Amino acid sequence: MMVTRIAVLGSHNFIERLKHLERELPSIHMDxxxxxxxxxxxxxxxxxxxCDAIFFSGSLPYxxxxxxxxKLPIPSHYLRQDETAISTTLLSIGFSKSIPISKLSIDLIEPQIVQHVLEDIGRTEEYPFMMKIDPTFDIKEVVNFHENLQRSGESILAVTSIHAVYQKLRENNLSVIRMIDPKGSILKGIEDTKSMALLAKSQSAKIAVGFIQTNEDALISEDLLNKISSSIQASYTKSDKGLYLLYSTQGDVQKAFKNNYLETWLELASSPLxxxxxFGKTVIEATKNxxxxxxxxxxxxxxVLTDRKELLGPFPNNQKKVHLKTxxxxxxxxSKVTTLSPANVSKIMQFSRSHTSVEFTAYDLEVYLQVSRRTTERILKKLVDNGYARVTGEEMTYQQGRPRAIYELNFPTYL
Known part of the structure; x- marks a missing residue:
């Protein structure tokens, strides 16, 4: 079973709750x-x-x-605060605390959701005190909102969407509860994130056909053709005079443009290209485009002409160069611990960002770095020996010979 790896960002309380739901998500590994x-x-x-995608516990961190x-090459998603969360929270308060709605103070992204819920259940005669929050807010303002209402006796209980506000109100000996994130909403949010990751991978796997044209009396050297094709995992053939055909995938071509390989190709060419x-779902469609x-x-x-008939270009003029700070x-x-050069560390990080899977083989890294197998294996050994990479398994691609080790990096690569 293929496992999707998702990074989850959230408060301690949210993370602890999610850990108890892991068994219901067998095809997902969460960091x-x-x-x-x-x-x-x-x-x-x-x-x-x-990882394959990122999931945020709420809209604010998102x-x-x-x-x-x-800047990331992977999709991200967040848990939306919807009618289900509001209804569940109000229902819990009604059953366990019997506090009138008019005696509640609530902070939330979209206050109109509370109005919708109360209209749906026919309780429009009273409303809680509400504060709309957004990324520009100051946590102190939210704390003061709840505190002032409770100190004056206008409210009895604060309901907050923010863990830091909850902690501060508790420290001030005020009555407060967290907004409840329903189990179903959390599981759906994680599953939606998985779907986004799978969609991104499927898009990257679409077929890409390329034409390289030179002047009729000019030829492209075999060395340059090999460098171009290996950088986008492509095969190539010579078509008409001065015209060459490449077969690759959409993801590999997009990475080539993003990482500015095009300028390198043009610099190495002896004549203008x-x-x-x-891009397309079939070779015929991609070739026509x-x-x-x-x-x-x-x-x-x-x-580039996409399968949606979107013409992208001209490259490289509209392609920003990506620089990794050494x-x-x-x-x-x-770099110091592994004795690898900062340049090599940066290239490995860039490889991780562009590789479609978290796992990879020495051959994958060798092709990307354009170095010898021996050099690649030395680099991987230094990473593994110092805990910056680990062997997660092996694959047997041939009937004879030793299996290839499968690696996984164990350090942040999105710096």
């Missing part, structure tokens, strides 16, 4: 990252180890980490 305040999500996201999230890629994209190209430019303290520490 947990705990924060005391949702604002900490911004710093946590870059420290996440390789929105706070927007900038960091959008025109490059066009087409590549042919349709080719007329748009000019010397040393590339275009002066990042965590990279410097890893």
């Amino acid at each position: 947990y990252y705990i924060y005391k305040s949702p604002m900490e999500a911004t710093e946590i996201v870059p420290t996440i180890k390789p 929105f706070y980490s927007k900038e960091a999230r959008e 025109k490059i066009a890629f087409g 590549a042919k349709d994209a080719l007329p748009y190209t000019k010397d040393n430019t590339a275009y 002066n990042e303290p965590k990279i410097a520490k890893l």
